[in-house]
Amino acid sequence: MSVRETTGQSQGIALSDLDTALAGVVGDARVLDSRSVADRATSFWNSAPMQARALLMPSSTADIGAILEQCNGAGQSVLTHGGLTNCVTAVEPTLDDLVLSTEKMTDIVEIDPIGGTAVVEAGAVLQNVQEAVAGEGLYFPLDLGARGSCTIGGNIATNAGGINVLRYGMMRNLVLGLEVVMADGSVMSSLNRMLKNNAGYDMKQIFIGSEGTLGVVTRAVLRLYPEPRGRQDALVAMTSVDRVIAFLGLLQREIAGNLSAFEIMWGSYYRAVTGENGHRPPLDREYPFYVVFQAEGSDPAADDARFEAVLEQAFEEQLIADAVIPKSAAEARAIWEIRENFEPALIAPPYYLYDVSLPIRHMAEYVKAVEENVDAQWDGGTCITLGHMADGNLHFFVAPGEIGDFHPASDRCVYEPLQQYGGSVSAEHGIGLEKLRWLPHSKSDAEIRLMRSLKRTLDPNDILNPGRVVGS
Amino acid sequence: MSVRETTGQSQGIALSDLDTALAGVVGDARVLDSRSVADRATSFWNSAPMQARALLMPSSTADIGAILEQCNGAGQSVLTHGGLTNCVTAVEPTLDDLVLSTEKMTDIVEIDPIGGTAVVEAGAVLQNVQEAVAGEGLYFPLDLGARGSCTIGGNIATNAGGINVLRYGMMRNLVLGLEVVMADGSVMSSLNRMLKNNAGYDMKQIFIGSEGTLGVVTRAVLRLYPEPRGRQDALVAMTSVDRVIAFLGLLQREIAGNLSAFEIMWGSYYRAVTGENGHRPPLDREYPFYVVFQAEGSDPAADDARFEAVLEQAFEEQLIADAVIPKSAAEARAIWEIRENFEPALIAPPYYLYDVSLPIRHMAEYVKAVEENVDAQWDGGTCITLGHMADGNLHFFVAPGEIGDFHPASDRCVYEPLQQYGGSVSAEHGIGLEKLRWLPHSKSDAEIRLMRSLKRTLDPNDILNPGRVVGS
Numbered sequence: 001m002s003v004r005e006t007t008g009q010s011q012g013i014a015l016s017d018l019d020t021a022l023a024g025v026v027g028d029a030r031v032l033d034s035r036s037v038a039d040r041a042t043s044f045w046n047s048a049p050m051q052a053r054a055l056l057m058p059s060s061t062a063d064i065g066a067i068l069e070q071c072n073g074a075g076q077s078v079l080t081h082g083g084l085t086n087c088v089t090a091v092e093p094t095l096d097d098l099v100l101s102t103e104k105m106t107d108i109v110e111i112d113p114i115g116g117t118a119v120v121e122a123g124a125v126l127q128n129v130q131e132a133v134a135g136e137g138l139y140f141p142l143d144l145g146a147r148g149s150c151t152i153g154g155n156i157a158t159n160a161g162g163i164n165v166l167r168y169g170m171m172r173n174l175v176l177g178l179e180v181v182m183a184d185g186s187v188m189s190s191l192n193r194m195l196k197n198n199a200g201y202d203m204k205q206i207f208i209g210s211e212g213t214l215g216v217v218t219r220a221v222l223r224l225y226p227e228p229r230g231r232q233d234a235l236v237a238m239t240s241v242d243r244v245i246a247f248l249g250l251l252q253r254e255i256a257g258n259l260s261a262f263e264i265m266w267g268s269y270y271r272a273v274t275g276e277n278g279h280r281p282p283l284d285r286e287y288p289f290y291v292v293f294q295a296e297g298s299d300p301a302a303d304d305a306r307f308e309a310v311l312e313q314a315f316e317e318q319l320i321a322d323a324v325i326p327k328s329a330a331e332a333r334a335i336w337e338i339r340e341n342f343e344p345a346l347i348a349p350p351y352y353l354y355d356v357s358l359p360i361r362h363m364a365e366y367v368k369a370v371e372e373n374v375d376a377q378w379d380g381g382t383c384i385t386l387g388h389m390a391d392g393n394l395h396f397f398v399a400p401g402e403i404g405d406f407h408p409a410s411d412r413c414v415y416e417p418l419q420q421y422g423g424s425v426s427a428e429h430g431i432g433l434e435k436l437r438w439l440p441h442s443k444s445d446a447e448i449r450l451m452r453s454l455k456r457t458l459d460p461n462d463i464l465n466p467g468r469v470v471g472s
Numbered sequence: 473m474s475v476r477e478t479t480g481q482s483q484g485i486a487l488s489d490l491d492t493a494l495a496g497v498v499g500d501a502r503v504l505d506s507r508s509v510a511d512r513a514t515s516f517w518n519s520a521p522m523q524a525r526a527l528l529m530p531s532s533t534a535d536i537g538a539i540l541e542q543c544n545g546a547g548q549s550v551l552t553h554g555g556l557t558n559c560v561t562a563v564e565p566t567l568d569d570l571v572l573s574t575e576k577m578t579d580i581v582e583i584d585p586i587g588g589t590a591v592v593e594a595g596a597v598l599q600n601v602q603e604a605v606a607g608e609g610l611y612f613p614l615d616l617g618a619r620g621s622c623t624i625g626g627n628i629a630t631n632a633g634g635i636n637v638l639r640y641g642m643m644r645n646l647v648l649g650l651e652v653v654m655a656d657g658s659v660m661s662s663l664n665r666m667l668k669n670n671a672g673y674d675m676k677q678i679f680i681g682s683e684g685t686l687g688v689v690t691r692a693v694l695r696l697y698p699e700p701r702g703r704q705d706a707l708v709a710m711t712s713v714d715r716v717i718a719f720l721g722l723l724q725r726e727i728a729g730n731l732s733a734f735e736i737m738w739g740s741y742y743r744a745v746t747g748e749n750g751h752r753p754p755l756d757r758e759y760p761f762y763v764v765f766q767a768e769g770s771d772p773a774a775d776d777a778r779f780e781a782v783l784e785q786a787f788e789e790q791l792i793a794d795a796v797i798p799k800s801a802a803e804a805r806a807i808w809e810i811r812e813n814f815e816p817a818l819i820a821p822p823y824y825l826y827d828v829s830l831p832i833r834h835m836a837e838y839v840k841a842v843e844e845n846v847d848a849q850w851d852g853g854t855c856i857t858l859g860h861m862a863d864g865n866l867h868f869f870v871a872p873g874e875i876g877d878f879h880p881a882s883d884r885c886v887y888e889p890l891q892q893y894g895g896s897v898s899a900e901h902g903i904g905l906e907k908l909r910w911l912p913h914s915k916s917d918a919e920i921r922l923m924r925s926l927k928r929t930l931d932p933n934d935i936l937n938p939g940r941v942v943g944s
């Protein structure tokens with residue numbers, strides 16, 4: 001997954017006084033005017049030319065402080081850009097917006113193997129951080145399909161989830177310290193390096209998952225783990241959700257400390273991404289459910305044996321119908337590609353991506369309701385389903401099978417049956433602009449009031465990612 | 473550990489209009505006037521009679537809403553009481569304060585084995601929650617010495633830590649949802665049950681660790697784990713901090729997924745709590761360092777073997793000088809008692825308890841500096857040291873060895889050498905009143921400004937635990 005981007009050098013549109021002042025902060029070479037900005041794609045999901053008043057590439061926290069101070073004074077809206085893999089229309093600027101890109105702030109400043117911490121700049125790409133700490137025998141467990149593009153700053157702003165949440169938690173659990181530039185340009189430094197720090201309110205929590213609306217993350221202290229010695233992976237086919245739940249329970253009891261990922265794919269998804277134009281299917285394509293899962297441990301031989309024994313037990317208990325255990329890293333990569341690379345399913349736009357969570361025990365019933373809604377709405381509509389099952393998190397791609405803007409209708413298919421289960425309209429992608437009208441489905445009035453009150457307190461001029469999450 | 477308390481039925485002092493209105497909310501039987509309040513001990517640490525205007529024992533969230541609405545209108549200060557095991561003078565009321573006790577709100581409302589969640593009221597005692605979920609084959613991993621008295625509400629308000637943070641995180645990581653009554657009496661319900669929910673700002677984070685200054689926690693959704701099948705414990709003696717760090721590294725590499733606690737005791741502590749008037753010492757008392765640690769796993773026979781093999785390796789690498797592996801649950805309990813029951817060390821008041829954190833690699837140097845400060849300050853002063861080593865968290869008991877109020881001098885001994893290491897004056901106990909003047913040692917001016925701004929926004933009349941954490 002990489003952002004479709006072309007870089008141009010064209011110049012042209014005259015800069016206003018504010019723009020001149022901002023160019024003075026970062027230097028002319030670090031400014032793209034609106035014409036040059038248009039050489040970039042809007043986002044990973046939208047290849048249309050990016051529209052923005054200008055794009056700045058600051059190289060330091062101080063730069064960002066100076067930029068925001070001026071923008072706050074001028075009431076200039078600012079959108080922060082990381083890897084542009086956001087899924088909820090949070091990063092798309094208009095010609096009125098200034099873009100602050102963290103692409104020149106990619107340093108991995110320090111790795112402390114004893115404390116198990118890394119200090120990194122916001123623009124560092126997730127995969128680069130993973131690889132840099134692996135070089136020191138350490139492990140940064142946040143992992144998601146967008147690893148090659150998404151940035152640590154974006155991961156923090158969105159409280160990213162991904163495939164290892166079950167064992168290691170979301171990004172929130174992996175951030176020990178944070179440096180943030182506030183809307184007025186002041187710097188809030190909270191670069192704690194300890195696992196435990198209860199000296200006063202933990203202010204960093206406010207910014208994690210705020211989607212850039214409360215401050216701009218510039219630097220973070222990340223929590224690292226020892227690198228696992230070995231991994232076990234498998235892809236299994238199953239015949240009912242009850243069996244999937246029972247199998248998850250079995251794994252949680254039997255290899256609890258090692259289980260790091262447990263991903264469910266409905267048959268609809270598996271069939272959409274495998275076959276002629278997709279991945280090679282390692283298991284027959286007619287099963288209703290597939291699970292790909294992973295364990296990580298420190299005693300590879302014993303862990304392998306235990307992993308296979310548990311799979312054997314699952315066969316005996318008739319929980320799983322078929323299974324494949326990869327015999328090499330390449331084979332393991334191939335089964336994960338089925339889960340992570342969903343591009344073969346995206347052949348006929350429009351399609352709409354969803355990211356809901358709900359208690360696991362209601363999942364089967366809920367997915368059935370969504371499928372029925374999609375069937376009732378469109379003759380040729382399809383709904384393909386997958387998710388981080390153990391976290392209660394499901395993703396859907398809904399494809400109406402007709403050309404047109406069916407987003408609102410599709411939203412109703414997915415969100416309306418969700419509320420009765422106390423579900424969330426966003427498990428990990430966030431709200432952005434896209435889900436704004438559905439926020440009251442998952443948050444109480446009191447919570448939304450409190451969110452707005454916080455936004456007013458921290459960004460009174462509403463310059464930071466305006467309109468996102470809390471509206472305007 | 474239990475709160476020293478005597479309950480009386482005395483009545484007498486006339487109630488004012490506010491008190492009459494409040495009594496109307498909870499009923500006369502749920503009010504103690506100031507005379508009856510004095511039959512209670514002030515806290516676990518202070519056996520003097522409690523002083524308060526009155527104490528209310530509401531039985532519902534609605535009660536608490538009605539109480540706070542009235543108190544907010546009248547500008548009446550309210551202190552929330554859980555198990556009173558707080559270590560930082562956060563719960564001690566004055567005759568001007570109203571006390572809101574959660575002691576009648578102890579229900580364990582629901583346990584969901586599939587979702588791995590429990591819904592509990594704020595006044596539920598930690599140990600009761602642990603035992604109730606164990607009855608369903610589940611595990612609530614927060615654990616600390618005060619488990620028999622401290623409440624879930626208090627654990628949330630203080631973001632409690634304890635002995636299992638290394639593996640499961642602090643209370644913040646174990647709270648999925650929260651119901652909070654705000655200062656104005658309105659209820660913010662955020663009773664999420666999913667591991668992942670990024671629908672808008674995660675407002676519960678603001679209240680976790682706010683020490684009751686931003687709202688009153690009334691109910692929570694807790695995250696549960698599968699109950700471990702087996703546990704391994706050991707007490708080892710070591711001759712240098714470098715060896716302790718190397719041993720921790722060895723365990724993290726070799727039994728990473730299972731390691732759940734790693735507690736260091738300096739020789740000063742071990743000698744103070746063992747011997748004639750203390751615990752029976754399972755290892756000789758002359759070593760400079762002791763570590764008690766625990767692993768939890770799902771395959772007891774294999775885990776036992778691996779645990780012993782790793783200990784053997786540590787002997788061979790000369791990391792540990794002596795070790796004892798308990799042969800029964802009772803023996804395991806006995807080695808943990810050494811770590812948890814520190815009362816034998818507390819024979820000569822005054823003594824002052826500390827709770828700092830700093831990067832592990834600076835610990836040895838820092839403890840030496842504190843010991844030298846204590847030696848230089850008092851002829852017969854002692855400093856006994858222990859802590860949650862893997863979390864970077866140390867506790868000290870400083871005893872000047874003379875009668876008098878030496879708290880400020882003792883604070884200087886401990887906190888002044890801490891700042892250069894970027895340490896925190898509170899790893900897990902919080903700030904309360906006791907550490908207020910030291911907060912700027914661990915928080916930047918920008919953080920403190922933001923904390924105060926949050927307090928003003930959420931509790932404009934400063935009625936909730938006033939003076940604590942952010943001052944007045």
